[in-house]
Amino acid sequence: MKLFDVYQLFDITPVKASGCYIWDSEGNKYLDLYGGHAVISIGHSHPRYVEMISEQLRQIGFYSNSVKNPLQQRLARLLGEISGYDDYQLFLCNSGAEANENAIKLASFTTGRKKFIGFSKGFHGRTSAAVALTDNPKIVAPVNQTDNALIVPFNDISAVKKAFAENEVAAVIIEGIQGIGGINIPDDNFLTGLSKIVKENGSLLIMDEVQSGYGRSGKFFAHQYADIRPDIITMAKGMGNGFPVGGVLIAPEIEAWHGMLGTTFGGNHLACAAAIAVIDVLRSEKLVENAAKSGAFLMEELEKINGHFTIRGKGLMIGLQFQQPVKEIRTKLLMEHKIFTGVSGDKMIRLLPPLCLTKWQTSQFTDALKAVLAD
Ligand code: PLP
Secondary structure: OOOOOOOOOOOOOEEEEEEOEEEEOOOOEEEEOOHHHHOOOOOEOOHHHHHHHHHHHHHOOOOOOOOOOHHHHHHHHHHHHHHOOOOOEEEEEOOHHHHHHHHHHHHHHHHOOOEEEEEOOOOOOOOHHHHHOOOOHHHOOHHHOOOOEEEEOOOOHHHHHHHHHHOOEEEEEEEOOEOOOOOEOOOHHHHHHHHHHHHHOOOEEEEEOOOOOOOOOOOOOHHHHOOOOOOEEEEOHHHOOOOOOEEEEEOOOOOOOOOOOOOOOOOOHHHHHHHHHHHHHHHHOOHHHHHHHHHHHHHHHHHOOOOOEEEEEEOOEEEEEEOOOOHHHHHHHHHOOOEEOEEEOOOEEEEOOOOOOOHHHHHHHHHHHHHHHHO
16 A cells, blocks of 8 residues: 655654654664654653653553543643643643644634634644634645634734624634744734733634644743733643644633543543653753753854844744745755754744753754855
8 A cells, every 4th residue: 555645755764763863774863953843842762751651551551531540630730830820621632733623612612603813824733623724725625615714914913903893703823933834923912912802802812832832932832921821722742742642721711511522532541641751851851941041042053143044933943034945955954964954934944853952962053054054
């Protein structure tokens, strides 16, 4: 059987990984500044993570959500403590798109409304309601197209006001920092204004922290740079450090009823063990603080490379915006300097490394980038 050919692949086969490094089948070692698309938070194959998942598997790997699972309670407690949202409720699922799809359904159930506002260049995953809230026609299939999805310009509060004046809006969904759309940061004032408009209109605010959450921005959630408390917060990528797990944090006023949301695999024992290990390591190794420090250092070093690109980002979520396509630069970084980077569009290099990135590794990248740009 052939694989359904939807991915453009690098000609590399990783077979081993540790911390910020991966090794390919030919024994080459690469510095991973892409983190498997912002997924690797505590570092590849962290010993505590491997031990907790292995031990859990020896006990019980899976049972459905029809029985008590104390690991879910433990995860909820730890997540409440580390995020500062300990009065919120947790719904567990398996991926970022699923977290957003559930957040959208939840907002619709709660408000009894159908319309949602999303933003230009936003991305919330590829399930039906989530994908409808993007302005990228290539990924919206005819079945996903709906008049319930309103896309307004990013960071434009008067456009939001106008959309509210003309529609009964269930919720606004916005990324903590836009990822695939090119590392666009919502202004603090914009977020505060959004939060206010949403409240005045009996609507809800959904923060999509699938990529920008879990410490990547240098705070646990990127929106915590602004003074807001969203009604619903979604998360996934860094949550399981590669184990598929997603979550929805839900404000205390939103009430659940049995059968409102559901999933077979979400919150299973192995996923909880992985997510608990991630929070343990984030805390014991102070990785959120490290993301802030390493990210600030990396940005300072990048600022010194004048004239080639502009920089946007926070913590270890950084975009280098070039005027020209970056394919050749990325290929040279990969092939000649053994450094993996991400991309956004064809003119941005996106850096999403594990949160344990060291200053030395940062310099390894900036030295390599200087060499490539000098070619
Ligand atoms: N939301 C954001 C902001 C994302 O960056 C992504 C994935 O890149 C998703 C949602 C979808 O997550 P998943 O691929 O786990 O479904």
